[in-house]
Amino acid sequence: MIATVVGVGLIGGSLAISLKEKGVANWIIGVDHSQENLAKAQELKIIDEGSTLEDALQRSQLIILAIPVDAMLKALPSILDKIQPHHVIMDVGSTKEKLLQLVAGHPKRGRFVAAHPMAGTEYSGPEAAVRNLFVQKTMVLCDVKNSDEDALELIESMVDKLNMRLVYMNAEEHDLHTAYVSHISHITSFALALTVLEKEKEQGRIFELASGGFESTVRLAKSSPDMWVPIFKHNRSNVLDVLDEHIHQLQQMRELLAQEDYDTFYKLIQKSNKIRKILK
Amino acid sequence: MIATVVGVGLIGGSLAISLKEKGVANWIIGVDHSQENLAKAQELKIIDEGSTLEDALQRSQLIILAIPVDAMLKALPSILDKIQPHHVIMDVGSTKEKLLQLVAGHPKRGRFVAAHPMAGTEYSGPEAAVRNLFVQKTMVLCDVKNSDEDALELIESMVDKLNMRLVYMNAEEHDLHTAYVSHISHITSFALALTVLEKEKEQGRIFELASGGFESTVRLAKSSPDMWVPIFKHNRSNVLDVLDEHIHQLQQMRELLAQEDYDTFYKLIQKSNKIRKILK
Numbered sequence: 001m002i003a004t005v006v007g008v009g010l011i012g013g014s015l016a017i018s019l020k021e022k023g024v025a026n027w028i029i030g031v032d033h034s035q036e037n038l039a040k041a042q043e044l045k046i047i048d049e050g051s052t053l054e055d056a057l058q059r060s061q062l063i064i065l066a067i068p069v070d071a072m073l074k075a076l077p078s079i080l081d082k083i084q085p086h087h088v089i090m091d092v093g094s095t096k097e098k099l100l101q102l103v104a105g106h107p108k109r110g111r112f113v114a115a116h117p118m119a120g121t122e123y124s125g126p127e128a129a130v131r132n133l134f135v136q137k138t139m140v141l142c143d144v145k146n147s148d149e150d151a152l153e154l155i156e157s158m159v160d161k162l163n164m165r166l167v168y169m170n171a172e173e174h175d176l177h178t179a180y181v182s183h184i185s186h187i188t189s190f191a192l193a194l195t196v197l198e199k200e201k202e203q204g205r206i207f208e209l210a211s212g213g214f215e216s217t218v219r220l221a222k223s224s225p226d227m228w229v230p231i232f233k234h235n236r237s238n239v240l241d242v243l244d245e246h247i248h249q250l251q252q253m254r255e256l257l258a259q260e261d262y263d264t265f266y267k268l269i270q271k272s273n274k275i276r277k278i279l280k
Numbered sequence: 281m282i283a284t285v286v287g288v289g290l291i292g293g294s295l296a297i298s299l300k301e302k303g304v305a306n307w308i309i310g311v312d313h314s315q316e317n318l319a320k321a322q323e324l325k326i327i328d329e330g331s332t333l334e335d336a337l338q339r340s341q342l343i344i345l346a347i348p349v350d351a352m353l354k355a356l357p358s359i360l361d362k363i364q365p366h367h368v369i370m371d372v373g374s375t376k377e378k379l380l381q382l383v384a385g386h387p388k389r390g391r392f393v394a395a396h397p398m399a400g401t402e403y404s405g406p407e408a409a410v411r412n413l414f415v416q417k418t419m420v421l422c423d424v425k426n427s428d429e430d431a432l433e434l435i436e437s438m439v440d441k442l443n444m445r446l447v448y449m450n451a452e453e454h455d456l457h458t459a460y461v462s463h464i465s466h467i468t469s470f471a472l473a474l475t476v477l478e479k480e481k482e483q484g485r486i487f488e489l490a491s492g493g494f495e496s497t498v499r500l501a502k503s504s505p506d507m508w509v510p511i512f513k514h515n516r517s518n519v520l521d522v523l524d525e526h527i528h529q530l531q532q533m534r535e536l537l538a539q540e541d542y543d544t545f546y547k548l549i550q551k552s553n554k555i556r557k558i559l560k
Contacts, residue, residue, distance in 0.1 A: 118491040138488055167488050180480045181489045185497040188468050191529040193552035199525050200460045207558050208418055208447050209461045211398040215559060216496040217465040222556050225549035229542050236537055243534050245479050247527060249471040254523050257516055262509050269505035272473035276502050278487050279495060 004029040004056040004063045006075070008041035010120060011092050012066030013129025016046050021131065022161045029056045041126040057082055062154065065091040070230035072099060080108045088151040090115050094178060094227075095234035096142045096171035110148035113155040116140045116174065117164065118182070122222040139164040142171045179238035184246060186220050186228055187239070193221035284309040284336035284343045286355070288321035290400060291372050292346030293409025296326050301411065302441045309336045321406040337362055342434065345371040350510035352379060360388045368431040370395050374458060374507075375514035376422045376451035390428035393435040396420045396454065397444065398462070402502040419444040422451045459518035466500050466508055467523060473501035 003025035005012040012030075019025040030047030032038045038050035057063070063079065065072055072093050079089060080103060089112045093099060096114055103109050119137040121128060139159045144152050159166050169177070196218070200206055206214075232239050256265040283305035285292040292310075299305040310327030312318045318330035337343070343359065345352055352373050359369060360383060369392045373379060376394055383389050399417040401408060419439045424432050439446050449457070476498070480486055486494075512519050536545040 118489050120491065120493065122493075137491060140489070165488075173485075177480070177482070177485045177489055180476050181486050181494045182491065184472065184475065185493045187530070187533060188472055189497055190549050190552040191526060191533055192464065192468055193555035194529045194548065195464065195522060195526040196460050197552070197554055198529070199522060200457070202457070205453075205457045206461050208445075209398050209420070209457055210559065211400065211417060211462065213400065213402075213465045213500050214461045216499060217469055218555055218559065219496060220493050221552045222559070223549075223553075225546045225553070228549060229546045232537060232545065233540075233542055236540070240534065240537055242475060242479060243530065243537070246471060246475040247530050247534065249474045249478070250467070250523065250527050250530070253467060253471055254520065254527065257512060257520055257523070260513075260516070262513055265512065266505045266509045268474065269470050269503075269508060272470040272477070272501045273503075273505070274477055275473035275498055279490065279498065279502070 001025045001062060002027045002029065002060040004031060004053075004060040005047065006031045006053065006056075006063065006065045007067035007071075008032050008037055008047060008126050008129075009066065010124050010128040011117065011133075012064065013041055013044075013046045013126045014131075014133040015064060015066065015092070015117075016041070017129060017131050018134055018162050019158070022163075024158050024161050025062065029060055031056050037126050041129075044126060044129070046126055046129050053079070054082075057084075057087070061086055061088060062158075063087060063089045065089065065093075068227050068230045069093045069095050069099070069234050073102060076103055076112070077106060080106050080112065083108060083111055085111070087111055088113065088154050090155055092117055094182065094231045096174045098234050100143055100146075100171045104146075109146055111151050113144070113147045113151055114142040114171070115155065116142070116178070122219050124224045124227065135163045137164055138167050140167045140169055140174055142169055142174050144168055175235050176238050179235055179242045183231060183235055183239050184242045186223060187232070187243060188246065189218055189220035189223075193218050281305045281342060282307045282309065282340040284311060284333075284340040285327065286311040286333065286336075286343065286345045287347035287351075288312045288317050288327060288406050288409075289346065290404050290408040291397065291413075292344065293321055293324075293326045293406045294411070294413040295344060295346065295372070295397075296321070297409060297411050298414055298442050299438070302443075304438050304441050305342065309340055311336050317406050321409075324406060324409070326406055326409050333359070334362075337364075337367070341366055341368060342438075343367060343369045345369065345373075348507050348510045349373045349375050349379070349514050353382060356383055356392070357386060360386050360392065363388060363391055365391070367391055368393065368434050370435055372397055374462065374511045376454045378514050380423055380426075380451045384426075389426055391431055393424070393427045393431055394422040394451070395435065396422070396458070402499050404504045404507065415443045417444055418447050420447045420449055420454055422449055422454050424448055455515050456518050459515055459522045463511060463515055463519050464522045464526060466503060467512070467519070468526065469498055469500035469503075473498050
């Protein structure tokens with residue numbers, strides 16, 4: 001099968017590598033608005049060729065959209081307009097409600113499968129693409145009842161070959177849960193980086209002292225605003241909700257520390273330790 | 281050399297393993313208020329024998345205190361009372377000002393070297409001890425001008441053999457900088473775990489969806505309150521200061537999202553990306 005990956009960055013590039021390696025596709029066409037990224041992806045052998053979307057549609061069956069969620073809102077309807085009945089379109093976006101509302105009434109909605117692989121790193125661009133990014137990770141498929149049976153089967157079979165776990169959700173559930181398990185982590189990391197950059201003027205000291213704990217809570221702050229601002233925008237209401245709760249929890253800890261109520265502080269930490277049970 | 285490690289948990293246990301492996305000590309005595317931990321540490325071959333502090337002082341030259349910082353405040357003065365001129369005492373605690381103030385006037389202050397290895401994990405107890413925890417990590421030595429030259433030399437030589445980088449600071453600087461690069465990361469992680477546990481009632485969904493990003497920002501929330509409450513207590517003023525700034529940054533992001541000012545939000549994320557330059 002010939003597959004096209006639109007957006008040859010971290011996720012699109014890593015998928016391209018995996019599709020080829022696992023035998024899902026034997027030829028990968030890359031499409032990207034940046035000619036530099038396309039050239040880089042070809043140089044790194046992530047894709048077999050770079051081309052235009054029109055040409056790619058002529059020759060490939062599977063089209064994967066791996067572009068920021070705001071670009072996806074613009075691109076998906078016009079791609080659906082152009083496709084043939086044998087095409088299968090899949091996205092990998094981090095938000096789903098707005099996108100699925102937008103194409104709900106499209107005559108070719110059935111050819112689209114909404115997907116979100118729960119995997120990534122804080123880096124972006126084709127150089128960030130890595131092998132095995134998706135192995136043993138979760139692929140969420142949303143509102144699959146609105147996808148044609150054969151389109152869904154093709155994607156499910158792909159997910160299986162990529163050695164991923166499948167989870168089904170509706171778009172609302174998806175956007176709610178990802179606010180908790182992904183989007184808020186990025187917000188706290190951005191804010192933590194700003195806090196340290198603001199207050200810690202001796203940045204050499206950070207470099208000398210920072211160990212694993214700091215690195216792990218702050219590394220997501222390296223993430224690209226091009227990807228993340230659209231996600232927060234699309235999932236604004238859920239993100240605000242979780243963010244308010246998070247600020248409330250921090251204020252609570254702050255007050256306990258201010259009042260030197262260490263017994264209650266101890267109990268709060270014990271309560272937070274319960275995350276042990278649900279973290280892998 | 282015979283060395284004694286008081287507190288055979290994550291840090292003490294990992295140090296015991298390294299001291300032996302790097303040839304700093306050829307025999308390690310473990311001291312711990314928990315007989316169970318001592319037995320476990322011996323079973324895991326982390327220590328050669330378990331004993332009492334009194335016996336350990338009779339037979340060893342180097343004594344390393346790897347106990348929570350509040351327990352350290354109680355233990356250090358009485359240990360200094362008991363030691364002989366050939367003894368060298370080192371701590372590994374995460375806060376320094378209170379401890380160094382406490383022993384400032386002690387006649388045997390010179391035998392003590394205040395140290396803080398910038399390394400750890402979210403786990404505790406002897407089972408959490410690991411090889412190579414300290415390799416290429418930073419060891420901070422505080423107020424070394426108040427330590428005897430031979431005591432300092434012994435510790436510096438140990439740090440060198442452990443393949444660690446040495447950094448010198450005074451106690452005030454240390455407590456300020458660690459509030460930024462370590463203590464605040466733990467607070468945000470505890471608060472993030474509480475947020476998710478509070479709001480996300482479908483905990484199975486967290487398990488299914490949580491990927492690397494969530495795991496890395498929340499893993500510190502597995503950390504023990506026995507270790508961390510005393511640290512926050514001892515470094516209360518610095519931690520409150522950083523925490524206030526962090527809450528302020530989060531509130532700022534919250535307002536931008538509420539007002540849908542995505543341009544400013546974008547710029548804030550770009551600014552936070554500068555952490556790339558100073559993170560390893």
